[in-house]
Amino acid sequence: MKFCAACSMPLENPEYIGLHSGDSDFCIYCVDSDKKVKFCEVIFEGGVQYFMNAENHPREYAEKIVRKNMTMLPYWKDNASLCLKGEMLSNEEFSKLFCSSDKN
Numbered sequence: 001m002k003f004c005a006a007c008s009m010p011l012e013n014p015e016y017i018g019l020h021s022g023d024s025d026f027c028i029y030c031v032d033s034d035k036k037v038k039f040c041e042v043i044f045e046g047g048v049q050y051f052m053n054a055e056n057h058p059r060e061y062a063e064k065i066v067r068k069n070m071t072m073l074p075y076w077k078d079n080a081s082l083c084l085k086g087e088m089l090s091n092e093e094f095s096k097l098f099c100s101s102d103k104n
């Protein structure tokens, strides 16, 4: 299974792939209409909104989830911006969160 290099969304359906670049695939949500990967801040904010709306997390906690998630992706090691600096979940909190949601 492929994952979006910028937000780690599973690309289980080819329709979710917005851009293929080198060894990386990006989802349709992380790519703008010019086929460019969106800015770190934009993707970060989109992720925060997702966890607030879909998972009902408070904003502060949603930010910690997304920050942790994006910080672990190799893509952002070279492109990280200030929005990824700050408090984030620990490895344990993060794996707990995603292991439990996988069971649904």
Ligand SMILES: [Zn+2]
Pocket (backbone or CB within 6 Å): 004, 005, 006, 007, 008, 009, 026, 027, 028, 029, 030
């Ligand atoms: Zn993405």
